Amino acid sequence: MFRRKIAIAIALVAASVTTVGVVGVFGDASVAYAATTTLTPVADTYTDNSLATTNYGTSGQLGVDNSPIKRMYLRFNVSGLTAVSGAKLRIHTDDVSGAESNSGGTFTSMSNTTWSETGVIWNNQPAVDGTTLGSLGAVVRNAWYEIDVSSYVKGNGVFSIGVTSSSTDGADYDSRESGSTAPQLVITTGTSPTPTPTPTAPAGDPVLVGAGDIASSGTGDTATAALLDGIPGTVFTAGDEAYPDGSASNFSSYYAPTWGRFKSRTRPVAGNHEYVTPGASAHYNYFGSAAGDPAKGYYSYNLGSWHVVALNSNCSSVGGCNAGSAQEKWLRSDLAANAKACTFAYWHHPRFTSGSNHAPDPSVGPLVQALYDNNADVIVTGHNHQYERFAPMNPSGQLDNARGLRHFVIGTGGAGLYSFGTILPNSEVRNNNTFGVVKFTLHSNSYTWQFVPQAGKTFTDSGTTACH
Numbered sequence: 001m002f003r004r005k006i007a008i009a010i011a012l013v014a015a016s017v018t019t020v021g022v023v024g025v026f027g028d029a030s031v032a033y034a035a036t037t038t039l040t041p042v043a044d045t046y047t048d049n050s051l052a053t054t055n056y057g058t059s060g061q062l063g064v065d066n067s068p069i070k071r072m073y074l075r076f077n078v079s080g081l082t083a084v085s086g087a088k089l090r091i092h093t094d095d096v097s098g099a100e101s102n103s104g105g106t107f108t109s110m111s112n113t114t115w116s117e118t119g120v121i122w123n124n125q126p127a128v129d130g131t132t133l134g135s136l137g138a139v140v141r142n143a144w145y146e147i148d149v150s151s152y153v154k155g156n157g158v159f160s161i162g163v164t165s166s167s168t169d170g171a172d173y174d175s176r177e178s179g180s181t182a183p184q185l186v187i188t189t190g191t192s193p194t195p196t197p198t199p200t201a202p203a204g205d206p207v208l209v210g211a212g213d214i215a216s217s218g219t220g221d222t223a224t225a226a227l228l229d230g231i232p233g234t235v236f237t238a239g240d241e242a243y244p245d246g247s248a249s250n251f252s253s254y255y256a257p258t259w260g261r262f263k264s265r266t267r268p269v270a271g272n273h274e275y276v277t278p279g280a281s282a283h284y285n286y287f288g289s290a291a292g293d294p295a296k297g298y299y300s301y302n303l304g305s306w307h308v309v310a311l312n313s314n315c316s317s318v319g320g321c322n323a324g325s326a327q328e329k330w331l332r333s334d335l336a337a338n339a340k341a342c343t344f345a346y347w348h349h350p351r352f353t354s355g356s357n358h359a360p361d362p363s364v365g366p367l368v369q370a371l372y373d374n375n376a377d378v379i380v381t382g383h384n385h386q387y388e389r390f391a392p393m394n395p396s397g398q399l400d401n402a403r404g405l406r407h408f409v410i411g412t413g414g415a416g417l418y419s420f421g422t423i424l425p426n427s428e429v430r431n432n433n434t435f436g437v438v439k440f441t442l443h444s445n446s447y448t449w450q451f452v453p454q455a456g457k458t459f460t461d462s463g464t465t466a467c468h
Contacts, residue, residue, distance in 0.1 A: 038219055076158075207231065240411075246273045279294065349364055351368050
């Protein structure tokens with residue numbers, strides 16, 4: 001296992017900067033929201049006492065350990081900002097065997113902000129001599145982790161942070177040479193209003209807007225939450241609201257500060273990451289009655305001329321999704337009693353997807369069949385972190401313009417995006433480089449969809465289809 005020493009001397013020198021902000025108009029009031037600026041380090045390295053004269057400044061990996069002793073250093077420059085209200089350090093564990101650890105390290109401010117990335121070795125390492133900023137417990141491979149450094153980074157300047165460990169089970173992190181998983185310093189400027197005003201919905205047809213695969217320690221969830229600030233209507237989640245394990249801590253740290261401000265108008269479904277926490281208890285505790293019966297996780301409601309069905313594709317956790325299962329029988333009964341003209345359904349695992357990370361899931365096929373038999377119109381899922389739109393299809397995946405359901409995979413809520421694999425028949429539009437939400441406007445006998453991209457991106461997709 002290749003590890004590096006986390007003596008993170010984060011001298012905050014801006015190598016790249018991304019700023020996300022929004023001004024929303026609610027009724028007659030204009031509200032300025034907090035903006036975030038993301039900096040990547042201009043220098044990072046680590047030291048290793050077993051190789052005391054070796055420099056690791058150009059390595060793609062950073063390590064922290066206590067046997068051998070490794071310390072990690074990062075440097076960033078913060079400049080040109082005003083009204084700094086918070087700062088978080090985000091680091092990503094390496095995707096190699098052995099990157100897991102029972103201790104992610106202790107993060108400490110440092111007085112030395114002039115060390116050389118290509119000159120630091122064990123024998124001349126800078127001292128980790130400041131205030132403890134935080135620590136990480138157990139970490140897993142290929143995941144983002146976050147430390148609040150607001151007490152240290154309060155404005156412009158150069159800052160250093162060192163990371164050390166007392167554990168012999170060390171951790172490995174990606175360095176700035178790794179590209180998209182390089183360390184980040186995310187700085188918040190301005191102040192978010194509390195509570196966030198709900199956008200004033202215009203007179204007319206109801207809106208259902210949302211995505212799946214949402215909140216983690218990255219910045220995608222912040223970007224998509226900024227979009228929802230200006231879109232009125234009911235918010236849906238297509239599962240995996242909080243990473244990595246849907247725990248109460250994940251909801252508090254990642255979901256609540258972003259999509260959590262729309263909680264009062266959100267109708268969620270659980271994904272597989274919620275069920276990493278037994279019974280998805282944190283999901284149901286957080287959303288309360290809006291998430292349905294915790295023993296089921298499926299429910300329905302009406303919006304205008306539409307009947308909306310929220311289902312639970314974690315089939316083994318709710319007695320199955322097969323024909324004759326409790327959920328499938330409930331769905332058929334619910335649809336038979338529905339008097340609305342059009343039907344919209346959403347859950348987490350897609351029946352059809354071209355994503356390379358997760359294959360199409362046949363276990364939800366009986367739910368698709370029940371919807372098809374009752375002339376439903378739209379199915380929205382997540383799970384694969386990308387956007388894909390299919391033509392109307394029957395339950396076998398064949399083109400059916402007369403009665404087919406249009407499937408959307410909208411895993412673009414904020415978690416890291418995935419690549420595509422084999423493209424399925426009838427896949428019409430795909431994108432995997434843009435976070436965003438999809439706004440469905442539910443007319444009396446048709447629907448319009450619009451993919452709304454994160455700030456700075458240009459991909460979009462839109463159209464209108466009549467109900468059956």
